[in-house]
Amino acid sequence: MDQHEKALLHSVENATTEVNTLRSQLERAEKRLEYAQSELALIRAIKTTNVETMDRGTKRKFDEKQHKDLISLMCKNAYPYPVNFQKSYYISSQHDKKLRSLALCPVNDKLFATSAMDGIVNLWEVISWGEEVNLNSSTNCLTPEQCRWPEDIAWHPDGDRIFSVYNANSLDSQISIMYLSRVGEDPEEMNDINFLEHKPHTKGIINNISFMPWENTCFVTGGSDHVVILWSENGEDDWRPKTLHKNLHAAMVMGVSGMQQKQIVLSVGKDKRIVGYDVCAEREDFTHIIDSRCLSVIPNPCDYNLFMVQAGASEKQLRLFDIRTKQKELHTFGWTQAITLEARTNLINQAWSPNGMYITSGSSYEMIHIFDIRCNGQNPSQSLQAHQKGISKVSWLQSLPLLISMSSDNNIGLHKLV
Structure with a gap:
């Protein structure tokens, strides 16, 4: 084979490689386009008017989100739509002890709060398109008598107050309200x-607090006393x-939430029971x-x-249910759980993506799982390698392509999506 033929063959091989590369890039671009179109359709379907804040104590006005049938889409694909991560950033939580909770503001999810066993509730704001956060304030929320820390926190639906739950073993307070400054208020009066x-x-411990997605403002708590x-x-x-009920669970209530379309309170406990209360x-x-x-227990934000x-079962951690069939399990997701002390003691909180298609979860080791x-x-x-220790919460912002995580390494993670 002469030099000219070799050169032509080399050119053909290079061109073939380029074509294959372009074809692969085109396939990935088509998948991203399909995913983006799906996201856009869902956003348009569920887009709502922001909550209109009125004076405290009056009824809130809001437009209900449009129901989206996602159950019919479940388990239809052999392969998942990928979530493309760009870069992760990590900052210190500014807490002296182990983190307990992370909660996004329901009105502006660029604001979020963290609580820890030091009794402090920190208020954060995401800036620089998800590459940085500012610590806006730190508030001591220890109870006045026994100095108990918040076991869980939740934002008021108006986004101007943060509620904390504590321990019921003493005569100390069980609920606190932290007030945030509003437009026109004196900054010195913020965070009372x-x-x-x-x-x-x-x-025992009050394990969970959750505001109900109903017109009349209310929240539900569940605790170690089996009571909701x-x-x-x-x-x-x-x-x-x-008291909604105190005999329907035979062990501590770990989670509570409310369904959107009907005033059903869901509660789950260590007695392996899922209870729906009308x-x-x-x-x-x-x-x-x-x-x-x-x-x-967490309802889907769209369906x-x-x-x-x-x-708590390894490889079967996530169970999906249809409220209409109640006792029929639609599907199960999970991962192999490491048998460590942290795995037994660290509560991992799952979360839905804003479009209701994905579930994000931490783990007892340094991984974020997406389903x-x-x-x-x-x-x-x-699965995304993140943090240096177990990850107990991962939340997905709607206003930015960003995941926020908290970990036992006492850091907060910011994970940017493409």
Whole structure:
């Protein structure tokens, strides 16, 4: 073969390689386009008017989101749609002890709060398109008598207050309200804290607090005393507790939440029970017992019939249910759980993506897991190496392509998406 033929053959090989590369890039671009179109369609379908804040103690006005049928899309694909990560950034949580909670503001999710066993609630703001955060304030939320730290926190739906729950073993307060400054208010008066006088829980830790997605402002708490309490707003910062049930669980209640389309309060506990309670009818709607202890429950943000329960079983941590069938498990996701002390003691909180298609989860080791509910597999569709210790919470912003994580290494992670 002469030199000219060799040169032509080399050119053909190079051209073939370039064509294959371009074809691969085109396939990836088509997948990204399909994903972006799906995201855009969902955003347009569920876009709502922001909450209109009124004076405290009055009824909130809001437009209900449009229901989106995602259950029909579940497990239809053999392969997941990838989530493309760009870069991760890490900052110190500015807490002296182990992190307990991370919660996004419901009105502006560039604001988020963290709490820890040092009793401090830090208020953060995401800046620089998700590459940095500012620490806006730090508030001491320890109870006045026993100096108990917040076990869990939740934002008021108006985004101007943060509620904390504590321990019921003493005569100390069980609920506190931290006020945030509003437009026109004196900055020196921001972050005042008020402890409610009512103490309906009888013993143990109050494990979870969750505001209900209903027109009448109320929240629910569940605790180690097996009790689920509904707190209703009755005037300016006057919250009245009402016991929904105290005998439907045989062990501590770990998670509570509310369904959008009907006033059903879901509660899950270490007794392996999933309980649905009809608030209007004032009775149990259903009880379902699974094969493992239940640790949290979260409704899907778009499909109002879909909810997720976190279980303690390795490789079967995430259980998806349809509220209409109640006791029928739609699908299960999970990962191999390391048998370590941290794995047994660290509570991992799952979260939905804003479009309701993905579930994000931390782990007892240094991985963030992502599950695509459209994929028929049970393993994570993606896993991202992050942090130096176990990851207990990963939240997905709607206003920015960003995941925020908290870890036992006492750092907050910012994970940018393409």
